Amino acid sequence: MSDSSLPLVSICMISYNHKKFIRQAIEGVLMQETNFEYELVISDDCSPDNTGLEIQKCIDEHPNGKRIKYFQHKVNLGGLPNILFAFNECSGKYIAICEGDDYWTDVHKLQKQVDFLEANEDYSMCCHNAKIVYEDKSQNTRDFSEIYTDVDFDMSRIINSWVIPTASMVIRAKFIKPLPEWVKNIYSIDFTLALLLMAKGKIKFLAESLSVYRIDLGGSSMSAVIGGKIEFVANQHIQLLQHFNEETGQLYNGLVTKKIEKLQNEIKFLKLRRKSPLLALFLMPRLFCEKILNKISK
Structure with a gap:
């Protein structure tokens, strides 16, 4: 396959026990209106809750289902190996991330970020604000970040405060492929990516909220598994x-x-x-x- 036939953007989506949420995540990607080709790479880590069946329904039923490259693992890999597997299957110049329990809310999200990166070669990532939604309604919806103007991040901000919603990341793939070998031993892939990308170029943060970061404290999301540790x-x-x-x-x-x-x-x-x-x-x-x-x- 020639480079010209590859999608410009690969969206990396991992899932595990996301049956309740995966359709919303997929539809948020497939609703994107763009002037370029993109693919959605879904890697389901042997979910026991029939997440895989829901994914297959989305592929069969959605008009844009052909954009999806779906991998259903028969043996559980674990969170980080599943992410790394999905990254390796992404072929685009840019990699966007949306985990199976988050979702995008703006049909022009990808176009806005890719337009910025295409016009600014010295930037390694473009990200944006998001809304935090508590699935159990225990807290009100709020902004992920209290930064309300478009800004360039510096290394101090990346190291000292977490202000990048994972589902907001659009990455220049050449800066993370291949990832260093030590990444396989670190669970926090989003923090890892932000550090490595900040060392490679600039990071633009858009103040506009274009996605939802879902917190499901009673479920299997990272917020539930890691939240108290x-x-x-x-x-x-x-x-x-x-x-x-x-x-x-x-x-x-x-x-x-x-x-x-x-x-x-x-x-x-x-x-x-x-x-x-x-x-x-x-x-x-x-x-x-x-x-x-x-x-x-x-």
Whole structure:
């Protein structure tokens, strides 16, 4: 197949136990109005809830079903291997991401982002704001990010705060293919991608909300599986930052070191609080007060 016959954009969609949500995710992709060709790569990780049957129905019933490349694994790979498998099947110049429990809300989302990247070769990614929706209605819908103007991100923002909804990412594929070998040992692929892409070029953030980030605390989404495991997440981020520091020849060593120290303090605080809240207050009063204030503000 020649390069001219390849789709300009590949949309990477992974799914696991997303039967309730997968149709909305697929339709959000297939409704896109573009002046270029795109493909939707779906990799279902042996879902036991018949997600696969729902995907097949979408392929058979939707007028744009022919755009879908569907892989249904017979053995569960696990979250990260499934993502890496799907990435490898993406053939486009750009890779967009939409996990099976999120969805796009604007028919021109892809066109807007691709137009920007095509006109600005020095950018490695274009992303945008999103709405956070709680499936159990326990909290009101809110903005993912409180950034309300189009901006360029810098490495400090990428390292120190998470402001990129995964379903908003449109990536210049040449910067992540192939991914470093160490990525296979890090669960946080979205943070990993943001770091690597920021080191390769600029990142544009569009303030417009063009997708929904769904939180299903009672389900099998990453928000449910990882949500209460703060120490695990912190340790994973430390490992990621150490790998990234080595990958970039310690170009961002100052920022990375400060962030690792902050994460280590977070782990220390959590261990103290489990042992005794009073001990945590006595030994780490500033962090203790910050936690209380953050809880009140929510």
